[in-house]
Amino acid sequence: MAIAGAVGLLLLVLELVRRRALMERYALLWLLSSLVILALAAWTDALKVLAESLGIVAAPNALFFVAVAFILLLLLHFSAAMSRLTDQSKVLAQRQALLERRIRKLERERVAEDELEPLLRSHLPSGS
Amino acid sequence: MTATPKGRRRFEPTMAAADCPTLPEIPTRDRSSCLAVVPAYNEEATVGDVVRALRANAPQLDVVVIDDGSTDATATRAEEAGADVLRLPFNLGIGGAVQAGFKHADELGYDYLVQVDADGQHDPGEISKLFAVAELDGADMICGTRFATETGYMAPISRRTGIHLFAFLLSRLLRQPVTDPTSGFRLYNRRAISVFARDYPHDYPEVEAVLMLHHHRLTMREVPVRMFQRGGGVSSITGSGKSFYYMVKVLLALFVGLGRRRAVPEPGESAAVAAEHGI
Numbered sequence: 001m002a003i004a005g006a007v008g009l010l011l012l013v014l015e016l017v018r019r020r021a022l023m024e025r026y027a028l029l030w031l032l033s034s035l036v037i038l039a040l041a042a043w044t045d046a047l048k049v050l051a052e053s054l055g056i057v058a059a060p061n062a063l064f065f066v067a068v069a070f071i072l073l074l075l076l077h078f079s080a081a082m083s084r085l086t087d088q089s090k091v092l093a094q095r096q097a098l099l100e101r102r103i104r105k106l107e108r109e110r111v112a113e114d115e116l117e118p119l120l121r122s123h124l125p126s127g128s
Numbered sequence: 129m130t131a132t133p134k135g136r137r138r139f140e141p142t143m144a145a146a147d148c149p150t151l152p153e154i155p156t157r158d159r160s161s162c163l164a165v166v167p168a169y170n171e172e173a174t175v176g177d178v179v180r181a182l183r184a185n186a187p188q189l190d191v192v193v194i195d196d197g198s199t200d201a202t203a204t205r206a207e208e209a210g211a212d213v214l215r216l217p218f219n220l221g222i223g224g225a226v227q228a229g230f231k232h233a234d235e236l237g238y239d240y241l242v243q244v245d246a247d248g249q250h251d252p253g254e255i256s257k258l259f260a261v262a263e264l265d266g267a268d269m270i271c272g273t274r275f276a277t278e279t280g281y282m283a284p285i286s287r288r289t290g291i292h293l294f295a296f297l298l299s300r301l302l303r304q305p306v307t308d309p310t311s312g313f314r315l316y317n318r319r320a321i322s323v324f325a326r327d328y329p330h331d332y333p334e335v336e337a338v339l340m341l342h343h344h345r346l347t348m349r350e351v352p353v354r355m356f357q358r359g360g361g362v363s364s365i366t367g368s369g370k371s372f373y374y375m376v377k378v379l380l381a382l383f384v385g386l387g388r389r390r391a392v393p394e395p396g397e398s399a400a401v402a403a404e405h406g407i
Contacts, residue, residue, distance in 0.1 A: 093228075094216070094224065097217065098235065
């Protein structure tokens with residue numbers, strides 16, 4: 001059952017990457033965690049060794065422990081990614097506001113020029 | 129022109145804001161060398177008056193209002209009052225809004241930037257005091273403080289306790305007296321502008337900014353100023369939950385900030401958060 005679940009997760013992650021719904025940089029940690037869970041689910045001796053070394057009586061609980069550890073790692077990873085995105089969106093918003101102000105200023109100057117031009121032309125001698 | 133005696137005369141405490149409607153202290157060699165930045169989030173009730181007061185009291189200043197994604201008529205009121213307006217597409221919080229002002233000033237090469245709140249708490253007539261100290265002392269950031277002397281300002285006791293805690297910590301860290309590190313009534317020179325244009329704290333930035341400046345080996349001074357009670361709108365720090373978050377966030381920023389070798393990269397190095405680093 002655990003094997004099926006781990007394989008399912010692995011295939012889902014690969015499929016999402018194939019469809020470009022998940023970027024490789026975010027998929028790597030998912031792939032790693034599903035591979036480790038799959039390995040521990042399939043190779044029960046390793047799980048038992050791990051459980052003993054951690055002092056866990058029931059070996060399947062060691063699988064939960066590893067899974068939870070990976071979930072925490074993934075969450076931290078997402079918080080870091082979110083911080084970066086927040087900072088990037090802040091920089092973009094500021095840049096956008098500065099550029100928008102410049103465009104409005106240029107447009108105002110342009111309008112002023114356009115209003116001035118016919119006035120100037122009417123004062124110039126005709127035919128020139 | 130000898131600067132010292134002139135500067136000393138300016139620094140006399142007799143120079144009250146009331147007798148000084150115009151500001152001879154503000155450098156006038158270039159009309160556009162000083163910028164007033166007014167960060168505003170839903171302050172339509174007061175922002176127009178603040179801009180008009182700035183233009184009346186300090187005509188040498190260019191005024192730019194940073195509309196931090198307001199949902200009311202803040203930007204329109206500011207423009208009607210004659211200010212330039214930077215419209216942020218969504219609410220960034222006070223840190224992001226003020227930093228937009230720093231970037232604007234950095235881009236256009238202003239020599240000084242003075243930050244004034246949009247709620248009418250800061251008296252534009254007091255800006256001359258900040259400039260007087262900047263000219264005399266050469267400090268990179270001049271903060272208007274409510275606490276160095278008796279002023280008309282009375283904050284709630286809980287808030288004062290928090291401010292005094294930050295003041296105590298910063299005074300120890302900077303080894304110089306800091307009385308009001310949360311004050312947003314500040315004057316920055318060219319060096320401080322370029323530092324903060326590159327990196328400025330996200331939310332509740334004032335306390336952290338003091339420490340950042342210190343890490344850059346820049347100096348700050350405080351000047352006692354008169355402040356008013358808020359004219360309208362609500363403080364960004366309201367409610368016990370937010371106050372608690374504010375305290376914890378600023379304390380975390382202070383102590384983690386200590387662990388940074390340098391607060392931001394020097395010019396030419398990669399940015400603090402670079403787009404190409406894959407996380």
